[in-house]
Amino acid sequence: MGKPVNLYSFLEIMNLFKTTKDSQLIDAMRRLCDDNILHDAENFFSVEELYDFYHLAQKLVNCLDDSGFRKADNFFLGYSVPIGISRQFDVLRFSKQTIVNIELKDSMPPERLEGICDQLKKNQFFLKTLNKQVISYTYVDDINKIYQLKDGDRLVESQVENLAQSIPFESSDKNELDSQRLNHFVISPYSEAERFASHKYFLNDHQLTKKNEIGKNLQSNRIGIIGGAGTGKSLLLFDLARTLKEDGEKVLVIFVGQLDNYKTVSELLNFEVIPIRCISTIENIESNYDTILVDEAQRLMTEQYDFLLSLKSKIVLSVDHPQTLHPCEDSRNIEGKIKKDNTFKVTELEQKVRTDREMADFISKLMNLSARNILPHDYNNVSLNYFNTKETARKFIDNKVIYDDWTCIEFTEYRTKSFNNKKKPMISNCSISTHEAVGKEYNKVIVVIDRLVERNIDGKLAYHSSEESFYPYLEMRLLFEELTRVKQELMIVIIENPKMYVDIQKNLLSWKKDQLAEVKTYAQERNYESWDDAFKNLGITLPDGTPCKAAKVEYIEKKDKVKVSYVLDS
Numbered sequence: 001m002g003k004p005v006n007l008y009s010f011l012e013i014m015n016l017f018k019t020t021k022d023s024q025l026i027d028a029m030r031r032l033c034d035d036n037i038l039h040d041a042e043n044f045f046s047v048e049e050l051y052d053f054y055h056l057a058q059k060l061v062n063c064l065d066d067s068g069f070r071k072a073d074n075f076f077l078g079y080s081v082p083i084g085i086s087r088q089f090d091v092l093r094f095s096k097q098t099i100v101n102i103e104l105k106d107s108m109p110p111e112r113l114e115g116i117c118d119q120l121k122k123n124q125f126f127l128k129t130l131n132k133q134v135i136s137y138t139y140v141d142d143i144n145k146i147y148q149l150k151d152g153d154r155l156v157e158s159q160v161e162n163l164a165q166s167i168p169f170e171s172s173d174k175n176e177l178d179s180q181r182l183n184h185f186v187i188s189p190y191s192e193a194e195r196f197a198s199h200k201y202f203l204n205d206h207q208l209t210k211k212n213e214i215g216k217n218l219q220s221n222r223i224g225i226i227g228g229a230g231t232g233k234s235l236l237l238f239d240l241a242r243t244l245k246e247d248g249e250k251v252l253v254i255f256v257g258q259l260d261n262y263k264t265v266s267e268l269l270n271f272e273v274i275p276i277r278c279i280s281t282i283e284n285i286e287s288n289y290d291t292i293l294v295d296e297a298q299r300l301m302t303e304q305y306d307f308l309l310s311l312k313s314k315i316v317l318s319v320d321h322p323q324t325l326h327p328c329e330d331s332r333n334i335e336g337k338i339k340k341d342n343t344f345k346v347t348e349l350e351q352k353v354r355t356d357r358e359m360a361d362f363i364s365k366l367m368n369l370s371a372r373n374i375l376p377h378d379y380n381n382v383s384l385n386y387f388n389t390k391e392t393a394r395k396f397i398d399n400k401v402i403y404d405d406w407t408c409i410e411f412t413e414y415r416t417k418s419f420n421n422k423k424k425p426m427i428s429n430c431s432i433s434t435h436e437a438v439g440k441e442y443n444k445v446i447v448v449i450d451r452l453v454e455r456n457i458d459g460k461l462a463y464h465s466s467e468e469s470f471y472p473y474l475e476m477r478l479l480f481e482e483l484t485r486v487k488q489e490l491m492i493v494i495i496e497n498p499k500m501y502v503d504i505q506k507n508l509l510s511w512k513k514d515q516l517a518e519v520k521t522y523a524q525e526r527n528y529e530s531w532d533d534a535f536k537n538l539g540i541t542l543p544d545g546t547p548c549k550a551a552k553v554e555y556i557e558k559k560d561k562v563k564v565s566y567v568l569d570s
Helices: 007-020 023-033 047-062 066-070 114-129 159-167 192-197 204-222 234-246 260-270 277-281 302-310 327-332 334-340 358-368 392-404 475-483 498-509 511-516 532-534
Strands: 077-082 090-094 098-105 133-141 145-150 153-157 222-227 251-255 272-275 291-295 314-320 345-349 382-387 407-412 442-449 453-455 461-463 486-495 522-529 539-541 547-558 559-567
Touching: 007 023, 007 066, 007 159, 007 358, 023 047, 023 077, 023 461, 047 077, 047 090, 047 098, 047 159, 098 114, 114 133, 114 145, 114 153, 145 159, 204 222, 204 234, 204 314, 204 345, 222 234, 222 334, 234 251, 234 260, 234 291, 234 314, 251 277, 260 272, 272 277, 277 302, 302 314, 314 334, 327 334, 358 475, 358 486, 358 498, 382 392, 382 453, 382 498, 392 407, 392 442, 392 486, 442 475, 461 475, 498 511, 522 532, 532 547, 532 559
Parallel strands: 098 133, 222 314, 222 345, 251 272, 251 291, 291 314, 382 486, 407 442, 442 486
Antiparallel strands: 077 090, 090 098, 133 145, 145 153, 453 461, 522 559, 539 547, 547 559
């Protein structure tokens, strides 16, 4: 959480830096402005950008007399939205009734005034969630000009004196965006169709660039959209469908999965949305639709894929191969076919938009302890519960779903064709299946981990299904799909698997605090009656056969025992 700066203090630091060229003072200020700068320096002010603000701050303070000294207080620099929608604010100042936003430019951007206006409008869309008046300016350093956004959509040239006058005397030393749940800007069109219809969503700059790229390539008739979980493929696909509809095209969106509310979604969005099972009911499909957009296309069957490519309509397929849930979907590799087919123009989404950084890091590290670029977090929105029996777990889940608005997602049940035996029966009747959750998002998600989930020696989670008879789906793909449905809070319910409970506590939920406190995580601790007994047991074997060695031996006076702390003997 960054701290604000005072304009006079900022100017004196910059003046000293110009004189001494000693960067320590500048680095200290930048670190105070954003304590994430060590981990994400590219998303914070460069020294060059600080000079842009330096030049503006000099002009601002010249407009302030002694009575206006309070106006120089509590400016937040370089704030980046802590979710994946790529919104950064150069300068923010919060007061009771208003928010002042100042964007800084070295020079006029390539999009010129249109680009400046567009950026300020997007920022206002964000900031108005605080229900305050938003005052928006952009300062262009090399031409020494300042522009203001008026009436929400009109850019006018202004003066620094006007900016100084519009800054309130009182201000807050708290960045009020830190307390907001900003991920409500990222929606699922399937489960939040009303919000999509009301245009209460946000495409980031990366998505808009890709949308324009698709628009230019659409005349080629075949488009492939490739992106991982959380990159906003569905939202981009629906926004593209909306634009095509507004341009007068006849549009069909096909969802390759379960979608029971498709009629309601279609009515709200004013274009047709159907699950893949309904495609056979549509007559003269290519004469009725100019463009057909297919979501979750990695799950298409071969005959469905071939049928779509045989149509004369323009085809847009959105795919993510790692989100295939069945071995046959995996081996069909629709994404690979699209990449190899020269008739497709492929657009790739790289930036995650759906999950915040903390949740994304948790999921990545849960699935693989060796995952790279993981920051230390408190994981305040992740909770962990353990149960020895399915019956107790069922009662717990039922209560959470019924009374606390949680959504529990469990592995999809399967009935064998030969004897109609149910495989992977759900713990709770209140749960939904993984396949039901595909393409949708939920604020509060419960995920169940049972006794067959283990941590492999390479640090990756694995499902040991040898104890189970045939089950047609890929369990770790199902688990990953469930985890990536969460928007705000995640609860993991562990059943009959104490090792995983300890694993998640040590390696994830307590990891940051243990690192900060330099706490050594021991495999086991034992108390002995005497020093002799302790020294006789400097090497032990755990019940599962794992060898351990003593890392620490100490006398515990209150218990009159000698405690030996063991680590794994690798």
